Amino acid sequence: MGIMRSNRRMKIGGGFILLICTAALAAPWLAPFPFDLQDTHAILQGPSSEHWMGTDRLGRDLLSRLLYGARMSLSVGIFTAAFAVLFGTVYGAVSGYIGGKTDNLLMRFVDLVYSLPDLLLIILITVTIGRGVLGILLALSLVSWVTVARIIRGEVLKLREFSYVEAARAVGASHRRILFLHILPNTLGVLIVTLTFRIPAAILAESTLSFIGLGIAPPFASWGSMANEGWTAMKFYPHLILFPSLFLFLTIVAFNVLGDGLRDILDPGRRFA
Amino acid sequence: MTRFIIHRLAWGIPVLWLVATTTFILMHIVPGGPFDQEKLLPPEIRANIDAKYHLDKPLLSQYVFYLQNLVHGDLGPSYKYIGRDVTDIIKETFPVSLQLGLSAVLISVLIGVGAGIAAASRARSWVDHTGMFLATAGISIPSFVLGTLLIMIFSFKLRLFPAALWEGWRYGILPAITLALLPAAYIARLTRSSMLEVLHQDFIRTARAKGFGEGYVLFNHALKNSVTPVISFLGPLTATLVTGSFVVEFIFSIPGMGRYFITAVTNRDYPLIMGVTLVYALVIVLANIGVDMMYSWIDPRMRVKKRA
Numbered sequence: 355m356g357i358m359r360s361n362r363r364m365k366i367g368g369g370f371i372l373l374i375c376t377a378a379l380a381a382p383w384l385a386p387f388p389f390d391l392q393d394t395h396a397i398l399q400g401p402s403s404e405h406w407m408g409t410d411r412l413g414r415d416l417l418s419r420l421l422y423g424a425r426m427s428l429s430v431g432i433f434t435a436a437f438a439v440l441f442g443t444v445y446g447a448v449s450g451y452i453g454g455k456t457d458n459l460l461m462r463f464v465d466l467v468y469s470l471p472d473l474l475l476i477i478l479i480t481v482t483i484g485r486g487v488l489g490i491l492l493a494l495s496l497v498s499w500v501t502v503a504r505i506i507r508g509e510v511l512k513l514r515e516f517s518y519v520e521a522a523r524a525v526g527a528s529h530r531r532i533l534f535l536h537i538l539p540n541t542l543g544v545l546i547v548t549l550t551f552r553i554p555a556a557i558l559a560e561s562t563l564s565f566i567g568l569g570i571a572p573p574f575a576s577w578g579s580m581a582n583e584g585w586t587a588m589k590f591y592p593h594l595i596l597f598p599s600l601f602l603f604l605t606i607v608a609f610n611v612l613g614d615g616l617r618d619i620l621d622p623g624r625r626f627a
Numbered sequence: 628m629t630r631f632i633i634h635r636l637a638w639g640i641p642v643l644w645l646v647a648t649t650t651f652i653l654m655h656i657v658p659g660g661p662f663d664q665e666k667l668l669p670p671e672i673r674a675n676i677d678a679k680y681h682l683d684k685p686l687l688s689q690y691v692f693y694l695q696n697l698v699h700g701d702l703g704p705s706y707k708y709i710g711r712d713v714t715d716i717i718k719e720t721f722p723v724s725l726q727l728g729l730s731a732v733l734i735s736v737l738i739g740v741g742a743g744i745a746a747a748s749r750a751r752s753w754v755d756h757t758g759m760f761l762a763t764a765g766i767s768i769p770s771f772v773l774g775t776l777l778i779m780i781f782s783f784k785l786r787l788f789p790a791a792l793w794e795g796w797r798y799g800i801l802p803a804i805t806l807a808l809l810p811a812a813y814i815a816r817l818t819r820s821s822m823l824e825v826l827h828q829d830f831i832r833t834a835r836a837k838g839f840g841e842g843y844v845l846f847n848h849a850l851k852n853s854v855t856p857v858i859s860f861l862g863p864l865t866a867t868l869v870t871g872s873f874v875v876e877f878i879f880s881i882p883g884m885g886r887y888f889i890t891a892v893t894n895r896d897y898p899l900i901m902g903v904t905l906v907y908a909l910v911i912v913l914a915n916i917g918v919d920m921m922y923s924w925i926d927p928r929m930r931v932k933k934r935a
Contacts, residue, residue, distance in 0.1 A: 453796040469863060469911060470866075470913075471863070471866055472867075474870055474907060477892055478650070478653065481653070481654075482902065497781070511801060554767065558767075558769055565874070566771075566877050578769075581772070581775075585771075588778070589783060596775075601776065602769055605730065607763065610763055610766060
């Protein structure tokens with residue numbers, strides 16, 4: 355019963371993600387208009403049969419812009435999550451495997467970063483390194499790996515006491531071999547689940563940042579920065595903010611639902627929904 | 628207990644010094660300053676400005692000067708709000724953010740713990756499924772999306788609450804709900820899982836066998852034992868809500884510290900950025916002390932550990 359339910363969740367969540375990723379990749383073919391085509395005869399129109407989601411203040415087709423914006427939002431999420439998982443895994447694994455004073459020191463640093471509010475930290479980092487797309491990516495990545503490091507360290511602490519690790523050590527395997535060949539492959543389930551949850555978290559952070567005007571800036575556009583554009587005209591042209599918001603919400607829900615489903619199967623110990 | 632608090636407060640001082648120093652260094656290695664952006668200033672005027680803000684002195688003496696003032700509670704003048712001190716701006720705006728943040732903490736704990744208990748006590752029923760469905764939606768909705776929806780529904784359509792500004796309790800309701808929903812959803816999931824674990828333990832069966840009512844068992848036996856993860860979450864949460872309300876303050880045009888922080892970042896008003904960051908660090912230190920105190924209040928085992 356549990357497996358079936360999580361299977362259904364995975365199908366729904368995963369299906370939607372597949373759909374939106376395909377749409378983002380196929381944006382040049384799917385989009386009814388070029389994303390930067392300004393039609394001065396169709397400014398700020400509501401949804402119609404020609405422009406399914408209306409047009410913005412420059413007469414650009416909103417659906418086309420949303421499809422292209424998906425590329426930015428999704429790639430920021432995926433890139434950040436990939437960095438977080440790669441770096442966080444190595445950091446956490448090394449810390450947990452070595453243990454002792456080194457572990458203590460490495461984890462103090464993680465605790466410090468962890469205790470600071472993410473958004474505050476991201477903004478402070480972008481103040482120093484600049485606010486381009488690269489700056490945003492870097493800032494998001496620098497903040498998000500600590501969660502992964504904590505989880506993986508916990509797993510490694512548990513796994514390194516297992517007897518097969520002792521056996522590997524007894525036959526003379528090197529530390530690196532033990533860590534990367536015997537211990538880390540056993541954290542794969544947890545890793546996949548963590549990756550799935552890091553992506554929506556990154557998309558959320560990026561969109562929030564872009565919405566308050568401290569994130570992705572023109573000429574680039576993400577769903578968050580498009581919502582920001584729609585914000586000022588919200589009372590009279592609600593479609594400009596509602597459609598980007600809807601895309602964002604559905605995508606983040608899909609990732610979270612998929613993550614819940616995956617966790618029930620791959621990491622039942624940590625399940626909490 | 629008093630000794631514990633004093634000890635922890637004393638530890639907060641080096642933390643604050645570290646934060647002050649780090650932000651000072653970060654803000655000064657950035658190329659360009661707030662006076663570089665617009666058209667080039669005549670060199671004499673530029674020299675005057677630099678002298679006024681001590682920018683012509685060596686970095687080290689600027690740092691010493693900054694720390695000296697800091698000890699006296701003076702965070703320096705703002706670069707962009709001419710004639711205003713950062714301390715004054717913070718004094719004026721922090722109470723607003725604090726009020727908003729704390730009401731959001733209260734709302735999220737009440738809703739979150741309540742929903743979590745309801746879901747756990749009727750596990751796998753429709754209450755549980757609906758609650759957890761809503762919780763998943765709740766952790767997925769960006770606060771600016773929620774804020775927009777609330778404004779559209781309750782301000783524009785129903786005209787129940789004002790959409791912006793800060794002039795009385797009615798102005799605080801929509802922002803507080805916007806801020807509280809995401810943590811409420813998270814707390815609901817946390818409480819439910821923790822409750823479910825506790826409800827399977829022997830002492831719960833014993834309590835039921837003794838004939839206590841279900842409500843009594845839930846609140847007096849189960850809740851107390853399952854609330855620890857929620858409390859650990861409360862420290863970072865309070866810090867995040869009191870400090871991280873800049874999105875909500877932006878949406879609802881609330882004159883809080885967060886909105887000034889955003890403008891300070893876009894204007895590169897370094898003294899203001901550093902000042903606000905310091906206040907945030909102070910909030911985080913205090914929130915963590917508060918959480919540690921709650922631990923020992925809820926869980927007697929922690930008290931013993933601390934004495935040892």
